[in-house]
Amino acid sequence: MSSTTTERVFIIGGTGNTGTVAVRDLLAKKVPVTLYARNPEKVASLFSTTADDESALKVVQGDLQDLAPLKKALAGHTRLLLVVNDFENMVQIKTDVAEAAYGAGIKQIVDISSLTVTDAWRSSYIGTIHLESEQVLLAAAKAHGTNVVTLRPTRFLSNMLRHDRPGPTSFTDNADPDAPQGWISPNDIGAVAAVILSDDVKKHRNAAYTMVGDVITAKQRAEIFTRVLGRPIAYHQLTVLERYNALAAHLSFFPFTALYDLASMRDHSPLVSRGLVILLGRNPETFEEYVKANKQALTL
Template structure:
């Protein structure tokens, strides 16, 4: 049977890479997107392979209708957990249950490294752990692969661009020589795409943690300095000041800002087997940020 993959969350950093890889390998993809125009602009060369279903999370009927009619083989489930206003475990369960009932043989869920850490210690650990558990408990389901990326390299562009550009610093509440586990969104998207193209039986109900590079805040600042071509020091901030910066300047909701301020990754290690999943070496933080050099300058 020819693959036809349904993708939820295909227009963000991770999803875009996964979808491009699928399309470039001749695989039909259907995207569930709030903004079809944006989706089409991201994938302009694949009209014959790409279908857009317009919809959002407030009304899942367009998704339910499409998943029943499309004879889809697999589902990429990328739900951004970004506030306390959304019941992510319930939403993921609704989406995955409908897909399994429609005959999908595999769901690839983008979870978080935090799901395997201390239970409920922050919003990511709570929501992603609960989501994985809820998905695992769906009756009569088929394969479920959970990818657990660490700290996304895109966080620097998304959350700290103001401080880098205008304050000439890389801020944080961690001690300068603590460790942080980074992963490129491109690598997460690459692995997701490969999971969806591999034989389903190869991965079964696998869980894959994804840490591509471990750096201290001081070394992270040195990487940023190399990218922008000027000295960007790491500035260790009081937790309240860091929290305020994340809420006021980056516009993050309380739960995310609090978790990022309190995050402690000391002892985190690189996922040594990650090149097996990628088919190459992981993308470094420097390589990822070079694509956003003009924005960071």
């Protein structure tokens, strides 16, 4: 693949749901990419058509516990996508990455944060660590005269493929059946990240974008699952304690305070982010569209 740009994007977290989409979109735009990944073989399997072309896709092996390989590889890159899922070390990791990246000449970081930063101050662990991370990134960007663009997604639709999978006849949550909940597709997060990383830096500057792609109730989720999967799927409402125990069984690697938040959180009048269509150039993916696209994975 022959690049048509002088940009090269460094990506941390490029093999997950969000990062994979961003990588593919950037490569389709002929923007060269460097992936920082623990497992080069996984990169090769995900991006087989370009894995052997270092001018398009280069892999730097490393992890977030030792950033020495990352720091050594940053020179020559102009942008960076930052996806970090380590709650307990997130603030320090993002601090260290920002200082290394901006010091190496990176002019824009696109950071995947969380809509929970808009919660009341210190009212949630997840919101607090994301807010602190946003603050250190913005301070670093301003100190270096560069930019950080923040994406603030709500709950991921991909949760339905993992710890919130529908069973043979039902699915569970602790929301009231008619309470609206906000959702976002990881495909849309990755797509927006790729758009920003390939736009002129001055276009987005230090923007923060809320990402809610669909708002539906648990009752509506049951109707969609039933209609698309072709079997009756009912909604079973759990108590907060039952929800906590279920999450703890599936996400035992999460810290207690994160599980506490996930089990007790409640959406407050969620609304679809009206500006998403501007960033995407299309409507965001709905809950039903995501179920249809992943029907095989949800089939028993």
